[in-house]
Amino acid sequence: MTTAVSALPRAARVATWVYFALNGFAIGLWVVHIPNIEHAAGISHSTLGLLLLVLGGAAFAGMQVAGPLADRVGQRRLVPAAGVLLGLSLFGPGLADSWWSLGLTLLVLGFANGSLDVGMNAHAVVVERAYPRPIMAAFHAMWSIGGAFAALIGAATLKAGVPTAVSMSACGVLLIVVSLATARFLIEADEPAPAEVEETDEPRAKxxxxxxxxxxxxxxxxxxxxxxxxxxxxxxxxxxxxxxxxxxxxxxxxxxxxxxxxxxxxxxxxxxxxxxxxxxxxxxxxxxxxxxxxxxxxxxxxxxxxxxxxxxxxxxxxxxxxxxxxxxxxxxxxxxxxxxxxxxxxxxxxxxxxxxxxxxxxxxxxxxxxxxxxxxxxxxxxxxxxxxxxxxxxxxxxxxx
Missing domain, CATH: 1.20.1250.20 (MFS general substrate transporter like domains)
Incomplete structure (x- = not known):
């Protein structure tokens, strides 16, 4: 039968919602400012395309580093650290004035994004184990909500003529503060008793x-x-x-x-x-x-x-x-x-x-x-x-x- 969910996993669930929203917000903010950043860096569309590949490659590398690291140090440490790094990485694109400076900032942005992506998904699985029903999809919905808010805020700041460096840096500070404030509500895999413990001896088909x-x-x-x-x-x-x-x-x-x-x-x-x-x-x-x-x-x-x-x-x-x-x-x-x-x-x-x-x-x-x-x-x-x-x-x- 359904078991009661304690306050600890409930708070962790809300905290995980926050990190998914922050991740979507950060990436959405970068996306809406791409035209201004491209112009400020003085690069062509083709150069931007190559730099976006750098962003994607760095994100993939961040995922592969963050996965094993989460198993060693725990998601409770990894997730807020990745959130802080993602916040710091938002300072760079608005200040880039060349292809190489933008490339360096996108290396950090991509790595931080990949690290947070894996870390928050791994933590979401830990939280879900404490619930009697699936809850993972709603976390991903919060990512979309974060991106929507980024589009609205980005459109408003661009219309008001706020410099890209100012708006992205301010949002970077917001990410850092919220990431640190939310960290205390995260949990480790051994805190809630997972339902799977009794099933470790069951054979698997693959x-x-x-x-x-x-x-x-x-x-x-x-x-x-x-x-x-x-x-x-x-x-x-x-x-x-x-x-x-x-x-x-x-x-x-x-x-x-x-x-x-x-x-x-x-x-x-x-x-x-x-x-x-x-x-x-x-x-x-x-x-x-x-x-x-x-x-x-x-x-x-x-x-x-x-x-x-x-x-x-x-x-x-x-x-x-x-x-x-x-x-x-x-x-x-x-x-x-x-x-x-x-x-x-x-x-x-x-x-x-x-x-x-x-x-x-x-x-x-x-x-x-x-x-x-x-x-x-x-x-x-x-x-x-x-x-x-x-x-x-x-x-x-x-x-x-």
Whole structure:
């Protein structure tokens, strides 16, 4: 039956919400200031593209360092340290006046972002173990909320003519203060008694070493599809459907809003049907949504298609991260770093791959690739059942309560 949740995990849950929101806020703030930063540094679009690869590579490196480090020193130390480093890294881009100074600041920004990404996800898994139901997807929804606030604040400061260095540095100070103030509410893996303790002797159908790469492959596919929507949804409306730039913005907006709403709803649904079903049927819904975008030229129907795509992708990645973190609690951070890292590679690769395909075929035809990946995820999703028996029992506990 359902067990009561103490005040400690509840406070840790709120603290984890804060860190996810801070991470989304920091990255969103960087994104909205990119045009000003590019101009101040005096670089071309092509140089900026190369520097964004530096940012992505540094983030991947940060993930791989932070994972094992979280297992050694604990998420309670790693997460606030990464949050402080991320806050400090926001000072740099607004002060950069050349390609090399911007490159150095993006190395720090990327590394800090990757470190916090893995650390806060690993901590989210620890907090979730103390709950009788899934709660991971809501954390990811808070990341989206943080990005939305960054867009609003960034737009306001840019309209008011506030220098980029001032607005980003001020927000960096905010990140540092909030990260330090929230740290006291974090918990370590041995503080709440995890439900999985009684299950350590149960045999697994696949070894964790093999399963973690399978989870990583699924995360790669789903996040590649997400990256396609991030960079190409608006361009699809403008270039394929012939809309204005302002109308084209609604394409990504419908995707992003549906994904955020879906993530807030996913946890309750996962408690009823289990994580494997969330990944499987979510991928199926995403495939249907993007197929609609490909074949239907009507703008209202295409908006629905992008919304279905976002709704379908909303819950899958959080379930994969939870599964990775629960494969082996002694190496939770390292295992999660592999899955998060592979997913991040997919997120970065998606827009570039679609861009390459679009040179040879219409953009909407190039979208067949993420549809295929969603279908493959639909087929492979039952792998979660073989590797995470604790999650299945958590669902059973909720249903019997």
């Amino acid at each position: 070894t964790p070493a093999k399963l973690v790469w399978q989870l990583g492959a699924l995360a790669f596919g789903l996040m590649l599809a997400e990256g396609v929507a991030n960079d190409w949804a608006a361009l699809h409306f403008r270039d394929v459907l012939g809309t204005s730039t302002s109308t084209a913005a609604y394409a990504y907006g419908s995707f992003a809003v549906a994904m955020t709403i879906g993530r807030f709803a996913t946890d309750r649904v996962a408690a009823l049907i289990g994580p494997a079903a969330i990944v499987r049927y979510g991928a199926g819904l995403a495939a249907i949504g993007l197929t609609t975008v490909i074949v239907v030229p009507w703008i209202p129907v295409a908006l629905v298609g992008w919304a279905l795509f976002g709704l379908g992708l909303a819950g899958g990645v959080p379930q994969l991260f939870t599964a990775a973190g629960n494969l082996d609690t002694r190496a939770s951070g390292a295992l999660m770093a592999r899955v998060v890292g592979l997913g991040y590679v997919g997120l970065l690769a998606g827009p570039a791959v679609i861009g390459g395909l679009a040179h040879w075929m219409p953009l909407n035809v190039a979208f067949v690739l993420p549809v295929v990946l969603c279908v493959l995820t639909f087929i492979a999703a039952p792998v979660l059942k073989s590797g995470v028996p604790a999650e299945e029992k958590k669902v059973d506990q909720t249903l019997s309560a």
